[in-house]
Amino acid sequence: MAHEYFSWSSxxxxxxxxxxxDVAAFKAKAVTxxxxxxxxxxxxxxGHPGGSLSAVEILISxxxxxxxxxPQEPHWANRDRLIISKGHASPVVYVALADSGYFPKEELGxxxxxxxxxxxxxHRKVPGVELNTGSLGHGLSVANGMALxxxxxxxxxxxxxxxxxGEIQEGSVWEAAMSSAHYKLHNVCAIIDYNKxxxxxxVSEIMNxxxxxxxxxxxxxxxxEADGHDFDELKKAxxxxxxxxxxxVIIAHTAKGKGxxxxxxxxxxxxxxxxxxxxxxxxxxxxx
Amino acid sequence: MNATPTRDGFGVELTALGNxxxxxxxxxxxLEDATRAEFFKKEFxxxxxxxxxxxxxxxxxxxxxxxxGFVVFASSFAVFMTNRAYDMIRIDVCQNNAxxxxxxxxxxxxxxxxxxxxxxxxxxxxMRVLPNMTVLCPVDTIEAKKATRWxxxxxxxxxxxxxxxxxxxxxxxxxxxxxxxxxxMREGKDVTIIACGLMVSESLxxxxxxxxxxxxxxxxxxxxxxPIDIQMIVESAKQTKAIVTAxxxxxxxxxxSAVCEALxxxxxxxxxxxxxxxxxxxxxxxxxxxxxxHMKDRxxxxxxxxxxxxxx
Numbered sequence: 001m002a003h004e005y006f007s008w009s010s011x012x013x014x015x016x017x018x019x020x021x022d023v024a025a026f027k028a029k030a031v032t033x034x035x036x037x038x039x040x041x042x043x044x045x046x047g048h049p050g051g052s053l054s055a056v057e058i059l060i061s062x063x064x065x066x067x068x069x070x071p072q073e074p075h076w077a078n079r080d081r082l083i084i085s086k087g088h089a090s091p092v093v094y095v096a097l098a099d100s101g102y103f104p105k106e107e108l109g110x111x112x113x114x115x116x117x118x119x120x121x122x123h124r125k126v127p128g129v130e131l132n133t134g135s136l137g138h139g140l141s142v143a144n145g146m147a148l149x150x151x152x153x154x155x156x157x158x159x160x161x162x163x164x165x166g167e168i169q170e171g172s173v174w175e176a177a178m179s180s181a182h183y184k185l186h187n188v189c190a191i192i193d194y195n196k197x198x199x200x201x202x203v204s205e206i207m208n209x210x211x212x213x214x215x216x217x218x219x220x221x222x223x224x225e226a227d228g229h230d231f232d233e234l235k236k237a238x239x240x241x242x243x244x245x246x247x248x249v250i251i252a253h254t255a256k257g258k259g260x261x262x263x264x265x266x267x268x269x270x271x272x273x274x275x276x277x278x279x280x281x282x283x284x285x286x287x288x
Numbered sequence: 289m290n291a292t293p294t295r296d297g298f299g300v301e302l303t304a305l306g307n308x309x310x311x312x313x314x315x316x317x318x319l320e321d322a323t324r325a326e327f328f329k330k331e332f333x334x335x336x337x338x339x340x341x342x343x344x345x346x347x348x349x350x351x352x353x354x355x356x357g358f359v360v361f362a363s364s365f366a367v368f369m370t371n372r373a374y375d376m377i378r379i380d381v382c383q384n385n386a387x388x389x390x391x392x393x394x395x396x397x398x399x400x401x402x403x404x405x406x407x408x409x410x411x412x413x414x415m416r417v418l419p420n421m422t423v424l425c426p427v428d429t430i431e432a433k434k435a436t437r438w439x440x441x442x443x444x445x446x447x448x449x450x451x452x453x454x455x456x457x458x459x460x461x462x463x464x465x466x467x468x469x470x471x472x473m474r475e476g477k478d479v480t481i482i483a484c485g486l487m488v489s490e491s492l493x494x495x496x497x498x499x500x501x502x503x504x505x506x507x508x509x510x511x512x513x514x515p516i517d518i519q520m521i522v523e524s525a526k527q528t529k530a531i532v533t534a535x536x537x538x539x540x541x542x543x544x545s546a547v548c549e550a551l552x553x554x555x556x557x558x559x560x561x562x563x564x565x566x567x568x569x570x571x572x573x574x575x576x577x578x579x580x581x582h583m584k585d586r587x588x589x590x591x592x593x594x595x596x597x598x599x600x
Contacts, residue, residue, distance in 0.1 A: 140348070
């Protein structure tokens with residue numbers, strides 16, 4: 001059924017710069033992102049580098065390739081929405097927003113400081129952030145609400161929702177997963193940053209999620225798995241969403257602390273900032 | 289006296305608003321028959337979304353719709369909504385300052401036979417402590433309608449509690465209703481009874497009883513628990529020098545506490561508080577429960593006599 005609840009016009013091909021998947025450029029960008037994540041958490045003296053480093057390629061693929069958005073107009077009505085349900089991944093989100101031009105890169109140095117916009121967990125004070133989060137298991141329900149709104153308003157924007165793997169141990173995620181399928185929200189794309197490690201150890205030991213793809217399938221979702229650090233695979237997975245007939249979930253296999261040998265796969269880097277020596281070692285490693 | 293549940297007023301006015309405005313949507317968690325959101329569902333099925341028995345998902349979904357420009361009413365029983373989905377109300381609704389109106393029926397001990405798990409006696413306390421939240425407790429069906437319209441017309445998070453049981457209709461369509469401005473229901477000079485919801489009509493009966501004993505009681509309908517009407521509380525304290533609070537809610541944290549916060553900081557006078565005294569309810573008929581847990585006219589009358597003795 002068609003609805004015309006608002007005078008707001010639906011998307012009429014307004015000009016948005018066409019974004020191309022440029023793997024070589026994106027790989028270089030990923031190195032820059034990782035450096036910035038480490039520098040800003042080091043400067044803050046706290047934060048969550050592990051689950052930020054694992055989501056670098058995912059966020060580059062979204063902001064620089066897949067999503068329709070206008071950084072100079074953060075509230076543009078037809079933008080694709082991205083809900084950061086794993087709100088502690090604020091470092092990588094702020095780095096990606098600054099990279100896109102939502103705010104100056106210099107502001108990254110204010111992360112977690114009193115009076116700053118860049119709150120410890122993502123916050124709507126920051127241009128480009130759609131929802132304050134920080135308590136896990138909230139984002140997908142809100143994404144569903146936005147997707148229902150798009151349908152009521154005859155808009156064609158998409159709603160993406162980035163979730164952590166540990167996060168989906170929260171029961172509310174599965175309430176939302178049922179709703180997405182019940183309401184046939186094929187404008188919703190969930191992305192799970194499956195880095196296999198949570199605060200106190202391996203996800204498989206703390207509360208196993210497997211068989212994860214089967215769980216989502218049985219909830220009525222279209223599931224695709226991808227290497228979450230491989231831009232070609234991410235492109236393929238994200239492009240698959242265009243033709244989705246069901247809510248669509250990308251299980252992105254990633255590594256916690258990706259790119260830094262002493263951080264990779266280590267739960268202690270979930271919520272701990274690098275000190276001066278660790279930062280210096282990590283930056284050297286990234287510079288190769 | 290005509291008596292109807294305040295939830296009916298909500299359902300009727302919500303449906304009227306649905307007719308007038310296309311931006312009103314409703315989310316529910318399979319209790320729309322009981323909360324009366326069903327009235328809206330029947331008229332506007334395409335703007336009504338149930339999420340099944342999943343209050344957390346309901347609140348999140350409401351926020352998503354609200355952030356996209358809709359005025360969203362979310363309704364359930366007070367216990368399930370305010371207790372189970374508290375994290376979503378605190379963060380998704382209040383910290384995001386989303387335009388979500390939370391309306392909960394089956395608040396208070398007069399839920400009756402369903403027993404303690406269903407009797408919500410802590411909602412006013414846990415809702416009023418949330419920044420950005422406005423908290424309403426309408427006195428009757430007419431006021432519930434006005435409150436529903438007010439919420440639709442004013443941006444921001446609201447919580448409104450409604451009753452399962454019928455309550456006497458004691459206001460008129462023409463009476464003023466302004467959120468944050470309490471209404472004096474009866475003038476008096478010896479004591480002020482500040483009440484909300486069902487306890488207002490109970491207090492008016494008490495005032496009539498006390499009149500025969502030579503006690504002149506003022507009765508205030510404090511339909512807005514937050515922001516509380518400090519001016520009315522202080523004015524009442526100055527005029528009558530003693531206050532009794534009455535609510536169908538835990539004494540700790542609710543209307544009485546809000547009144548005491550205002551008095552202690554502005555114009556301290558003796559206070560006696562009527563409400564649930566740090567206990568859970570049980571199965572029983574509403575009247576019997578109000579009697580057993582000391583929330584009846586005689587209890588308020590005794591509190592009035594105690595507080596008058598304590599006047600400085």
